[in-house]
Amino acid sequence: MTTAIIGIGNIGSRLARELADGGEKLIVADRTFKKAQMLAGALGGNVDAMEVDDAIKSADVVVLAVYFDAIKVLLAEKGPMFAGKIVVDPSNPIAPDGNGGFRKIIPEDQSSGQLIAGLLPDGAKLVKAFGTLGAQSLEAAANRTPERAVLFYASDDAGAGETVARLIATSGFAPVRVGGIDQSIRIEVGGDLHEFGKLGRTVSADEAKELL
Numbered sequence: 001m002t003t004a005i006i007g008i009g010n011i012g013s014r015l016a017r018e019l020a021d022g023g024e025k026l027i028v029a030d031r032t033f034k035k036a037q038m039l040a041g042a043l044g045g046n047v048d049a050m051e052v053d054d055a056i057k058s059a060d061v062v063v064l065a066v067y068f069d070a071i072k073v074l075l076a077e078k079g080p081m082f083a084g085k086i087v088v089d090p091s092n093p094i095a096p097d098g099n100g101g102f103r104k105i106i107p108e109d110q111s112s113g114q115l116i117a118g119l120l121p122d123g124a125k126l127v128k129a130f131g132t133l134g135a136q137s138l139e140a141a142a143n144r145t146p147e148r149a150v151l152f153y154a155s156d157d158a159g160a161g162e163t164v165a166r167l168i169a170t171s172g173f174a175p176v177r178v179g180g181i182d183q184s185i186r187i188e189v190g191g192d193l194h195e196f197g198k199l200g201r202t203v204s205a206d207e208a209k210e211l212l
């Protein structure tokens with residue numbers, strides 16, 4: 001199985017490193033190909049750099065590690081390419097508020113997971129994952145001992161969910177399913193299971209079960 005990470009900024013580069021450390025076969029891609037080449041070179045043998053279109057075509061799982069607005073553009077331009085793929089959405093629907101903070105850019109009662117689900121072609125399987133911790137915690141809490149930190153995920157497709165749960169485990173976290181895509185809002189910024197929401201911290205799998 002091959003996983004492509006599109007966008008190798010704060011989240012994508014950390015995820016790539018953790019999955020590469022776990023031995024996962026990876027493709028990294030970014031708007032700037034040179035950036036992808038440099039990361040692939042640093043991560044070694046199991047990681048290839050490709051242009052975005054080639055990365056999508058070559059992968060079974062595609063992680064869209066770009067901002068919500070950029071995901072919408074990608075899906076508008078390349079939507080049919082995602083048919084048959086497992087698509088992973090780590091996005092939080094926020095943008096800078098001009099005062100050093102962030103604001104939600106969709107209505108309060110909506111989630112980017114549900115909106116992205118509506119933009120995917122038939123046959124694409126969406127999993128909401130890898131967005132419940134900030135980039136710093138995603139790095140610092142990987143492979144935490146004695147109890148791994150949880151990464152929550154949501155999906156309507158059991159097989160796709162299990163595939164991504166395996167990737168979560170490979171990246172050094174405990175996967176916990178929160179439910180279907182309609183539960184995405186709980187694991188996006190401001191949600192009750194997000195580090196930057198009511199939860200406010202990382203949790204173990206036992207703690208997570210109490211919260212579900």
Ligand SMILES: NC(=O)c1ccc[n+]([C@@H]2O[C@H](COP(=O)([O-])OP(=O)(O)OC[C@H]3O[C@@H](n4cnc5c(N)ncnc54)[C@H](OP(=O)(O)O)[C@@H]3O)[C@@H](O)[C@H]2O)c1
Pocket residue numbers: 006007008009010011012029030031032052064065066067068070074090091092093094130131132133134135136
């Ligand atoms: N940062 C966090 O702590 C955090 C936590 C949880 C979830 N998330 C979510 O994770 C996603 C990524 O966030 P991030 O902080 O990692 O963003 P980021 O640091 O801005 O990285 C995004 C990367 O993707 C590239 N990119 C943008 N549009 C692209 C396109 N159409 N095709 C290919 N590459 C493209 C960017 O290139 P340019 O620099 O040239 O634009 C950049 O290298 C967002 O949806 C965010 O909401 C972030």
